[in-house]
Amino acid sequence: MIVARMRGASKQVRMDFPSARQAVLNVIKGVRAGDLPRLLHWLRTSNDFDEFTSNNDDIVLRSIAEDIRHRLPVEAVLNSEHNALQKLHEQTVPTIHVDAFLYDDDCIDSLCEEGKMSRNYCVACGSHQTAPLEFISHSFSLMELKFLYQELLPDLTGKVLVDVGSRLGAVLFGAYYYSSASQIYGVEMNADFCLLQEDIITKYQLDDRIKVINADICTQASLLQNADIIIMNNVFEYFLDRSEQARSWKIISQNVRKTGSLLVTVPSLEKSLSDLQVDIQLNQWVEAVPVQYDEFLEDADREALEQICVYRIL
Numbered sequence: 071m072i073v074a075r076m077r078g079a080s081k082q083v084r085m086d087f088p089s090a091r092q093a094v095l096n097v098i099k100g101v102r103a104g105d106l107p108r109l110l111h112w113l114r115t116s117n118d119f120d121e122f123t124s125n126n127d128d129i130v131l132r133s134i135a136e137d138i139r140h141r142l143p144v145e146a147v148l149n150s151e152h153n154a155l156q157k158l159h160e161q162t163v164p165t166i167h168v169d170a171f172l173y174d175d176d177c178i179d180s181l182c183e184e185g186k187m188s189r190n191y192c193v194a195c196g197s198h199q200t201a202p203l204e205f206i207s208h209s210f211s212l213m214e215l216k217f218l219y220q221e222l223l224p225d226l227t228g229k230v231l232v233d234v235g236s237r238l239g240a241v242l243f244g245a246y247y248y249s250s251a252s253q254i255y256g257v258e259m260n261a262d263f264c265l266l267q268e269d270i271i272t273k274y275q276l277d278d279r280i281k282v283i284n285a286d287i288c289t290q291a292s293l294l295q296n297a298d299i300i301i302m303n304n305v306f307e308y309f310l311d312r313s314e315q316a317r318s319w320k321i322i323s324q325n326v327r328k329t330g331s332l333l334v335t336v337p338s339l340e341k342s343l344s345d346l347q348v349d350i351q352l353n354q355w356v357e358a359v360p361v362q363y364d365e366f367l368e369d370a371d372r373e374a375l376e377q378i379c380v381y382r383i384l
Contacts, residue, residue: 127247131212134243134270139172141266146172146238148262170211170374171240208237208304215244217375218301222361223332226251229298233257234287234322235305239267242280251299256282257290259309288318294325301334307342316348323350326383332359333381356381 085093101109142148146169210218219226227250233241236256245254258264264284271277283290294300300322306315319342326333335342339352359380363372 171209209240219248231299232297338379
């Protein structure tokens with residue numbers, strides 16, 4: 071809502087949308103021709119409007135992300151994550167982990183300017199020939215979390231949500247602020263990440279709805295059986311070898327059987343299972359839920375959103 075100040079008066083007049091829109095257009099039409107390109111560029115790229123588009127939940131989640139950034143190395147991968155480190159080195163194209171919850175594009179630009187990160191690598195050492203690095207994230211970005219909880223999933227009042235491989239806790243914190251899920255569980259094998267999540271939960275007083283379990287998901291059959299929403303974001307590929315991945319998927323498919331419950335995955339189940347020796351008949355277990363990506367934010371990263379798949383348990 072735009073507030074206009076009338077000449078010669080201290081009273082503010084609040085406009086409705088059509089009036090505000092016309093006022094903005096009138097201002098733009100009154101700009102000198104030479105300054106118009108600069109104004110339009112500012113409108114497209116400025117952060118000056120963030121205070122009008124961010125609500126308190128966004129602000130708290132950004133504060134949580136900042137807290138976590140200060141506790142981790144830039145790549146947010148711990149030395150204890152041996153498989154993840156090895157998988158990064160095995161990629162055919164040089165790949166780095168940039169956690170999307172911790173670092174938005176502005177943060178990445180700042181790190182590049184400070185020389186702490188690069189978007190490119192040299193394809194021939196000593197030359198000016200460069201190519202873009204591949205980025206991978208094991209967390210949802212703030213935008214993806216909002217899409218997940220505010221657009222994709224139904225009302226979660228009274229529901230039990232389980233995040234498999236909760237890592238930094240982004241899915242848990244997003245569920246707390248963007249949904250009404252009554253019980254939010256994170257299951258994470260890495261004890262260091264569990265401690266980090268617990269610290270954030272304590273600091274921000276989130277323990278009334280969030281609980282973190284330091285365990286292998288394969289030991290949590292009862293939790294899986296009772297869950298209404300199960301979220302799995304890049305959960306196994308970078309952290310388990312193929313035989314362990316197959317074992318984990320088998321146990322999940324055997325225990326996630328609550329009719330009508332929802333399974334959210336990145337990437338799709340079909341892609342995750344394609345290279346594994348595991349006998350799971352998807353058409354007898356789940357049905358894909360159509361997702362309307364176009365109805366979300368016009369400037370959202372469509373490619374990222376399209377990686378999020380939803381399945382209903384049959």
